[in-house]
Amino acid sequence: MASVKILSVSELNQYLKTLLETNSLLKNLTIQGELSNVKRAASGHLYFSLKDPGSKIDCVMFRNAAAGLKFLPKEGQQVTLRGSLGIYLPSGQYQVTVRSMEPQGIGDLFQAYLALKSELEEKGYFEPDRKKKLPEIISRVGLVTSPTGAAVKDMISIIKRRNPLIDIVIYPSLVQGDEAPKNLIQGIRTFNELQSVDVIVIGRGGGSIEDLWAFNDRNLAKAIYESDLPVVSAVGHEIDYTISDFVADLRAPTPSGAAELVAEETMSMMRALVLLKSRMEQSMQARITANRDVLLGMKKAFMRFRPRERIGDTRLSIDAIQERMSRSIKRRLKDERRQLSNLESRLEAMNPIKVLKKGYVRVTDEKGIPVGSVAGLNVDQRIHLRFADGEAVASIQSIKEN
Numbered sequence: 512m513a514s515v516k517i518l519s520v521s522e523l524n525q526y527l528k529t530l531l532e533t534n535s536l537l538k539n540l541t542i543q544g545e546l547s548n549v550k551r552a553a554s555g556h557l558y559f560s561l562k563d564p565g566s567k568i569d570c571v572m573f574r575n576a577a578a579g580l581k582f583l584p585k586e587g588q589q590v591t592l593r594g595s596l597g598i599y600l601p602s603g604q605y606q607v608t609v610r611s612m613e614p615q616g617i618g619d620l621f622q623a624y625l626a627l628k629s630e631l632e633e634k635g636y637f638e639p640d641r642k643k644k645l646p647e648i649i650s651r652v653g654l655v656t657s658p659t660g661a662a663v664k665d666m667i668s669i670i671k672r673r674n675p676l677i678d679i680v681i682y683p684s685l686v687q688g689d690e691a692p693k694n695l696i697q698g699i700r701t702f703n704e705l706q707s708v709d710v711i712v713i714g715r716g717g718g719s720i721e722d723l724w725a726f727n728d729r730n731l732a733k734a735i736y737e738s739d740l741p742v743v744s745a746v747g748h749e750i751d752y753t754i755s756d757f758v759a760d761l762r763a764p765t766p767s768g769a770a771e772l773v774a775e776e777t778m779s780m781m782r783a784l785v786l787l788k789s790r791m792e793q794s795m796q797a798r799i800t801a802n803r804d805v806l807l808g809m810k811k812a813f814m815r816f817r818p819r820e821r822i823g824d825t826r827l828s829i830d831a832i833q834e835r836m837s838r839s840i841k842r843r844l845k846d847e848r849r850q851l852s853n854l855e856s857r858l859e860a861m862n863p864i865k866v867l868k869k870g871y872v873r874v875t876d877e878k879g880i881p882v883g884s885v886a887g888l889n890v891d892q893r894i895h896l897r898f899a900d901g902e903a904v905a906s907i908q909s910i911k912e913n
Contacts, residue, residue, distance in 0.1 A: 521600065528598040531605065537596040540607065543615065546588045548719035551577075559584065560719075561592065561607070570594070572609040582614050586720045587621025590614055620720050624727050627754060631729075636736050642760040643741040645773065646709050648857070651678040652773050653708035653740075655698030658683040658880070662716040662745075662766035669767055673774035680708055680883045686715035691725035696734040703739050707883065710773055711738065713755065714745030714766045726753035735759055745769035784854050791847050798843070802836050873897040885910050 518526070531537050544561035551557050555574030560567045570592070572580075584590070594609040631637065652670065656663050658681055670677050682698035685691040695713055702711050713735075715723070725731070726746045735742050735758045744759035745766040756762040763769035809829060874882040875895045882888060888907050896903045 524600050524603050531596050541593050543591045546584055549584050569606040570609050576610055637757045645741055649709045649773055651708045653680045653702040653711045655682045655684050655713045657686045665767045666770040669770035670774045680881055687722055692728035692731045695731050699734045699738055710741050712743045712769045717748040723747050723753055726755040732758045743769050885912050
């Protein structure tokens, strides 16, 4: 019986690499396709995929070759490239090492994106005058996004860190694929029907033009345009632009950036209150100091001249001044207390405990995530109920949707 040579994984990949790199056809490839998921590393190397309607392949263009490009490679661009096929040994993946590349035109997806952008722009979907401003006080934020992605975790963490008074409601939605636009639209419409949040944030993390394509949907753009609540679009990285970004009332460069924007509004109000209090205290102290100086000056003048015939008039003058000062200070204190009271009332209106005292209950699942819809519940599921005076644990016996 002939002995069988046992290869290691590295030996197998090295053997395949040698076969590919010694093949005369694969050493001098000329390929046409559409650029996708283009990334330039800090080293200067260019990584991307080349695709057509049926398939795609990974490509790398090393720094020296990339430095010779006469155009800036962009998502969706049609190109012709020349290079060789090889294997990246650490992962065993084959890829094209690109020596040169020339632009040929714009890919189908990018053409569709530009066509829809132009159409909606003509209809006035992007007009600055129709965009709604974020409320001065934001007490509840609605997130329409994937409940399991890294983006939602970042947003929740940043909002709670910057302003723990803000309540967060999540509408779980797909953010990629054919069904994603329907989910996103339903999330926007649900929040508008319930009017349960002050602002809506839609978004997801970064990806290729295909990954972000759900946010280039015509019907989603219409839902954002028709929303009564302000909508913040937070899709991908700072360099990624989708139709949702242009239609939304506010575009955040990243999901984390959106969290900072919605939390900043209320934090600004709280900082303004602290600043106002400090200025009021300084103003009152300055007035007291000034009045004390007046009194001291009058006392010195009285002690210096001591005219008997003016003692009575001086006493009356001092009494009148003191009376005016007292009335002025009391009036000022009354006005400033009223301002403080108004500001305290506004802050109290934001207190979630006050809402609970009216009979409302905050429902969360076992992970502490708020439950805003029966669609997120299952029979026999354990839930936590937060009342104004304590908490309780319950189990779902039945579910009935409206």
